Amino acid sequence: METWILVTKRSARLGVNLHFPPNLGVGGRKDFFAAAFQSVDPPRAGAPATMVNSNYSALPLTSTAIELQSAQPPPPPKSGASAKLTKQDSFLGEVEDDDAATPGEHDELPLIGDDGPAGPPEGSGVSGAVFNLATSIIGAGIMALPATMKVLGVAVGLVSILVMGVLSEVTIELLVRFAVRCRALSYGELVHRALGRPASVVAQLCIVVNNAGILVVYLIIIGDVMSGSLKHMGVMDQLVGHGEWDNRRLLILFVLVVFLAPLCALEKIDSLSLSSAASVGLAVVFVAVSCMIAAGEGKLAAPRMGPDFSSKAAILDLLVVIPIMTNAYICHFNVQPIYNELKEKTPQNMYNISRISTVLCVVVYALTAISGYLLFGDDTESDVLTNFDKDLGIKFSTVLNYIVRIGYIVHLVLVFPVVHFSLRQTVDSLVFGELAPHSRKRMLSLTVVLLALIYLGSTMIPNIWMAFKFTGATTGLALGFMFPALVALRLDKEGECLGRGERLPSGGMLGGGWPSSSASSGLSETCTA
Structure with a gap:
């Protein structure tokens, strides 16, 4: 030897x-x-x-x-x-x-360490990782939660937000646990190790469809809020009047080139920690303003505590809630990139990060859903932002409306690069292979191509809610619950024993995922027709 x-x-x-x-x-x-x-x-x-x-x-x-x-x-x-x-x-x-x-x-084989004295380990700390993961969770779906509260009622809605948060946390911990066991560096690689190459390709395609769809939705919302739509006036139209400056496509292109492209060009996700912290802060501002308006208006109607079964349409709306609630906690494709860039890469450290992020998101979601529903009642729109373009009947109503809408646009701008990071990483892996050497030029080229395609999609797809229903009922459900459950159950057979608290949720998510996906997808097609 x-x-x-x-x-x-x-x-x-x-x-x-x-x-x-x-x-x-x-x-x-x-x-x-x-x-x-x-x-x-x-x-x-x-x-x-x-x-x-x-x-x-x-x-x-x-x-x-x-x-x-x-x-x-x-x-x-x-x-x-x-x-x-x-x-x-x-x-x-x-x-x-x-x-x-x-x-x-x-x-x-070259030696690491001959470029200077060893310094502190590079990477993201716990706070930066928490903000990055929370930003991956809190996206455009937060604005649909008041409408889901209108469908489910306050009590059932709060329970649903909590249950989905707990299930999401369980699946994140399963992913981290088995990624460390398999030495997988990405979501697709983990699925590959557990389920084989075909399943890995399907999982990566789901990430591409899910993330690209989410980013298209972000650009559509930015365009609608800034330029306006058939249902409400845009911020630019209200501030400076109608003109070329409030052209929807030009505004989206301006935001994309000036603000989004520089952030998307960053190579590491831990570089986005500050923007993620600001993004979470803006979400909290939205919650605070909404709660303040709801408390100060003084005209709050008594809310429903449970679902409305009075009509067929109301019953069908319950199925629409499934993909929206599913989309609310999808962040699983960013778990491994965040873990890989931690200063202290331990499973327990990542568990703590995911638990803090989940608790933060559950609180933000619950307050957003309750305040929005209490404020607008049965008039709550699918996108609650559309309710903020009119006089709320309180002091400083116009100023608060601007704060809510502009703050939310800035929030989306800061969330965009975090979601784009995993999209670019997945496309790079699919096209060039997981073992391809790193290339800054290739990364920048992919960024330009992806942003161009996303912009094109935002100009061609007028309705964000069909996108939400489709991604939530298919790719969102698969990425957040089905694949993690399959990975856990498959590796459990190979000797990695799961506890009862892990095996039962895994089987339940897998057993209930397919019917939920089929029902929600079928309902979306019916509504479209």
């Missing part, structure tokens, strides 16, 4: 030693370390390394972040040879000048 050492910024300081047969080639050694780095904890002083659970994340097999270095002291250098040291310590010893020319030598 021969001793080789994994050399990275972290392991150079820890001195992690691993043993494997000497006949394993350089390529095999690299693959071995890429897998072992996930499962090797730093040993105690004087103790050998052992294969146990680890806080480290897997490195892609294409990564150049690994050098294999023999632990046996090398012979003295020849005359004229120079000594090369890492900046952490003299881990490499002396290396001959012509060493790199020898085929198969370890110096073919």
Whole structure:
């Protein structure tokens, strides 16, 4: 047996030693370390390394972040040879000048850490990850919640918001747990490991359809609020009057090029932490203003506590609520990117992040739904923003209307790049493969193409609610509940035991998902006809 050492910024300081047969080639050694780095904890002083659970994340097999270095002291250098040291310590010893020319030598693999002294670990902290995940959850669907409260009633509506939040939290934790177990770096890769390549392609296509549809909806709402529609006046029309400046397509294009494109060009999702925090803050502002208006108006009618079964249309509306509620908590495609960029990559850390995010979103959703419904009652529109273009009958009504609508537009602008990030990552994986080397040029080209297609879709699709019903009843339900349940149940058969509190919800989500999807999709087609 021969001793080789994994050399990275972290392991150079820890001195992690691993043993494997000497006949394993350089390529095999690299693959071995890429897998072992996930499962090797730093040993105690004087103790050998052992294969146990680890806080480290897997490195892609294409990564150049690994050098294999023999632990046996090398012979003295020849005359004229120079000594090369890492900046952490003299881990490499002396290396001959012509060493790199020898085929198969370890110096073919570059060393991380020779670019400066080791600093604090890069990545996102807990607060940044919470804001990114909460921003992935709180999107355009928040404006449909007052209408769902009108259909379900206050009591049933609140219970539904809570139950959907709990189910979403369970599925997020299942995804994190099995992604770490399988060393999967993305949603599609996790499905691939558990269910095979065909299922992975289906899951990735669902992400593309879901995220592209959501982004199209965002642009449509931005255009409607700024330029107006047949049902309400736009902000620009109210502020400066009618003219070329309130042309819907031009306004959307302006927002896309000036505000959205620079944010979407960022390479890492943790770079969006500040904008995500601002986005969540604006959602809280909307809730606060709505509650203040509802409390100050003084004309609140007694709300219904349960669903209305008085007509066939009211009963059918209950099925429309399913895809809207399903869409409300879909963030699962961003869980792995957020986890991958954490400073401290541990499952428990990610569990805490998802729990904090879920509680935050449940509170925001509940207050938004109640305040909107109490404020407008049975006149609550499907998009509650349309109710804010008229006089509310209170002081500073016009100012509050502007705050709500403009604040929400800014919120969507800040949410947009977070959803776009996973869309671009998934398209890149589908088209170029998961092992394709990183390319800034390819990433920027994909960003331009995707934004152009999304803009084109926003100019051709006039109705956001058909998009919500379709994505919620199909891709949203699949991504948020069906695939996580399938992954959990499949891996449970392979020896990863689930608790009763995990197995029952997984089976229930899988068993109830298909009927709900079929019923909601059929209702959407009926309404369209």
